[in-house]
Amino acid sequence: MNPKSIFNDIQKKLKENAANATNAPSAPRAENIFKPTKAGTMTVRLLWLTPPEGMKRDFPMINAYVHRFYDPNAVGRKYNKVTCTTSQYMDGENATGFRNCCICEAVSKFYKDSAGSPSAKELYNTFHRACEGYVPVYVVTGPEDLQGKVKILQYGKQFKDFFNRKIFGLTSKNDAEPIDPDEIIGLDAFMYYDEDKDEIVTTGYDLIISTTIENITINGKKTPMPKYTLDFSRKPKTIDEIEGIDLNSKSGIKYFKGINDEIGFDRNFLIYSTPEEREEFLKTYIDKDIEKSKMSKNIDALLNDSSDEEE
Numbered sequence: 452m453n454p455k456s457i458f459n460d461i462q463k464k465l466k467e468n469a470a471n472a473t474n475a476p477s478a479p480r481a482e483n484i485f486k487p488t489k490a491g492t493m494t495v496r497l498l499w500l501t502p503p504e505g506m507k508r509d510f511p512m513i514n515a516y517v518h519r520f521y522d523p524n525a526v527g528r529k530y531n532k533v534t535c536t537t538s539q540y541m542d543g544e545n546a547t548g549f550r551n552c553c554i555c556e557a558v559s560k561f562y563k564d565s566a567g568s569p570s571a572k573e574l575y576n577t578f579h580r581a582c583e584g585y586v587p588v589y590v591v592t593g594p595e596d597l598q599g600k601v602k603i604l605q606y607g608k609q610f611k612d613f614f615n616r617k618i619f620g621l622t623s624k625n626d627a628e629p630i631d632p633d634e635i636i637g638l639d640a641f642m643y644y645d646e647d648k649d650e651i652v653t654t655g656y657d658l659i660i661s662t663t664i665e666n667i668t669i670n671g672k673k674t675p676m677p678k679y680t681l682d683f684s685r686k687p688k689t690i691d692e693i694e695g696i697d698l699n700s701k702s703g704i705k706y707f708k709g710i711n712d713e714i715g716f717d718r719n720f721l722i723y724s725t726p727e728e729r730e731e732f733l734k735t736y737i738d739k740d741i742e743k744s745k746m747s748k749n750i751d752a753l754l755n756d757s758s759d760e761e762e
């Protein structure tokens with residue numbers, strides 16, 4: 452261990468993160484993003500887009516963990532969201548230096564007693580980190596309003612685990628099945644710009660998303676929820692044009708490089724909340740709720756319990 456070089460690395464990282472920190476919109480901009488919510492099958496090609504100048508993202512997709520809260524009675528901002536330090540691009544999951552944020556720490560206390568205390572369970576369910584993934588895609592086939600367009604696919608844990616397994620060969624905690632090396636699609640899952648050859652790699656494997664709708668009971672109410680079956684196509688396919696633009700031409704390369712900015716991928720979704728913003732979230736929503744619940748013996752007991760419990 453060389454503390455001096457580690458310190459320099461940390462300082463560099465902190466500076467980078469601070470430079471990347473944005474006053475991000477409190478809710479993602481809706482125009483370019485979609486989530487498959489209707490029954491049916493669609494095929495998309497994932498796009499690996501280079502981040503804009505001055506921004507850093509190593510992974511092709513943005514795998515974020517967020518803490519979010521909607522307060523209909525709030526004056527001013529009703530919806531608030533902060534990114535958790537366990538977000539993949541913030542050196543969280545599947546990277547080095549996994550560390551819980553201050554909200555995770557508070558929430559883990561609720562988790563421990565959630566089985567015996569409805570109020571603790573509710574607090575846990577409300578505030579624990581939620582997986583929010585984003586990846587740009589070209590919609591090959593699908594609903595009329597999406598087909599032939601470049602959009603941002605928003606996804607949750609099932610997609611994230613699937614991508615980790617099929618693209619990177621990583622299993623998740625609950626995924627006991629070993630991976631057959633032939634199963635791994637790797638880079639062929641993407642359309643991307645190859646800098647060495649100065650060309651767009653247009654041949655790859657499409658992602659097939661099959662959606663069914665199931666009614667799930669939430670708080671006694673039947674709620675329709677999408678269920679997904681995910682697979683990559685077994686046959687490689689070449690996509691030569693998008694929106695009528697030939698991807699094998701100079702103007703095609705220029706168009707492809709401009710997509711990121713056009714759809715606001717990194718600009719709107721690569722969000723680094725600051726430690727101060729997370730502290731503020733904790734103070735505003737969770738500490739306040741704890742204050743309200745002080746009458747509950749369960750909560751008091753929980754607060755006195757400082758043991759760590761993994762999610």
Ligand SMILES: [Zn+2]
Pocket residue numbers: 518535536537551552553554555556580
């Ligand atoms: Zn967290």
